[in-house]
Amino acid sequence: MQKHRIGLVGTGFIARGLLLLLSSMPDMEVTAVLTRRKLNECTEVPLPHVLTNSIQELLAKSDLIVECSGDVIHATGVIAKAMEAALPVVTMDAELQVTTGSFFVSKGYITEAEGDQPGCLAALKANVESMGFKPLVYGNIKGFLNLNPPLEDMLYWGKRSGISLQMVTSFTDGTKVQIEQALVANGLGTGIAKDGLLGTAAEDLQEGAEVLAAEAKRLGKPIADYLLSAKSPPGVFITAEHDERQKDALAYFKMGKGPFYTLLQPYHLCHLEVVKTIRRTLLGEAPLLNNSASPKISVAAVAKRALTPGTVIKKGIGSFDVRGIAVDIAANPNHIPIGLLSYAVVKEHIEPGQILQFRDVDIPDSLASLAWQDIMKKN
Incomplete structure (x- = not known):
């Protein structure tokens, strides 16, 4: 039996669990796991021989990509390359989906997985x-x-x-x-x-x-x-x-x-359920779920504490500076999606509870930022 080649992006809790599960599947094998860490430092990752720092190696060795890094900026770039290679993408990454996922809906196959x-x-x-x-x-x-x-x-x-x-x-x-x-x-x-x-x-x-x-x-x-x-x-x-x-x-x-x-x-079993979505994707079925080409809802960054000019928000999601709330895009056209906050520098004083606006913060250039602008232009 020829096995389907699955490439993973990320080495966290979800990726490691999925790697173990797929290693027991008779019709699939994980052929590459993309990480930005030094390979010899990934001691907690099962099957270390499949680790790689090369996106090109990941793409060349895969029939399907599962993105579960949890890093919107990084994942956006990887998915763009996967789309260029005409590879289907399954994500366990709602953070990516609500920030830049809509950018990819018309460019190739992208679906969120069961599990989350x-x-x-x-x-x-x-x-x-x-x-x-x-x-x-x-x-x-x-x-x-x-x-x-x-x-x-x-x-x-x-x-x-x-x-x-x-x-x-x-x-x-x-x-x-x-x-x-x-x-x-x-x-x-x-x-x-x-x-x-x-x-x-x-x-x-x-x-x-x-x-x-x-x-x-x-x-x-x-x-x-x-x-x-x-x-x-x-x-x-x-x-x-x-x-x-x-x-x-x-x-x-x-x-x-x-x-x-x-x-x-009464349950959601995270990486254990991802296999169901991988199988439906390999069978050519329609995406289970994506963020749609024209999203109406975003997740805005709200200050948890007073933020002063010069403050660096290293990462918005999971930080002690901001948290995210779902908002209507039409009513909040200038909000900053929390997924775009990565080494962003505060320019204006921001009060606790205030929704961050693009005028308040300098955001480094990235494909993710350009993707958000493209989504808004088409929305």
Whole structure:
């Protein structure tokens, strides 16, 4: 059997887990893993012989690229090269998708994978709609948030969880869920209830989901949002309506009395689910989810603390300077997407809670910045 050659971008938690999983697949093999680190320093990476610092080697040895570096600036450049080589791209990188993913939609094949919440919601949507449900809420579940967590806590939880400081901070301060639901809104053609999302707090999943569904009905459109619910499982849900004539059947199926019905997937298994999307891509199926060619929602950078001129924001996502909130692009045309903040220099005094504007910060030139400008011109 000839194996499909899979190239990975990144050597973090997701990439390492996926590398291990794919090494056990009879029809696939990881032939190259792109890293910017010195190869002899990547001691935690399984199968070190596939590591490379060369993008060209990655492309030459791959039939499909999986991007999971979590670095928007770097990933944008790699994906551009993959598109030039006519290689399909699967991402586990919602940060990339909501910043520059729309730039690539017309240039080649790009899809977000199942595993993270957006991909899981896209797959769940197809399932519930096939049963006649009409979604109102595409929901993410968070157990805990601290919008401005202290460094000491993040160092502790990062070490305990085996993930990077940047990653654990973006999870805790809400940036990650805002990014995920912005991707859901753009990719599935929904709206958001307000900038920053509702983030309804609820002990009971069904009760919280019904609050969100009622708001979607009031707005007259489906929404992407999340519940803050410590007792609920770490998965995704869709709250939907159905044909009134199915009311008795749905009650018999223990779905409740309606009119809102919540369908829960009580898990998302990150890299373990990526294989499903790789397979559908290799089969030539349509992308599961991308940010769309004309996104309506972005994730703006909001100051966590007072920022003075000369401050260098080394990386926006997962920083202690800013966090991200989902915003309507039309209402916030000059906001800086948090994914573009990489070694950016503050020019103006910025107050805590203020949305950063392009006039406030100098951003280094990059393909990612040019891609964002291109997206806005076409939007």
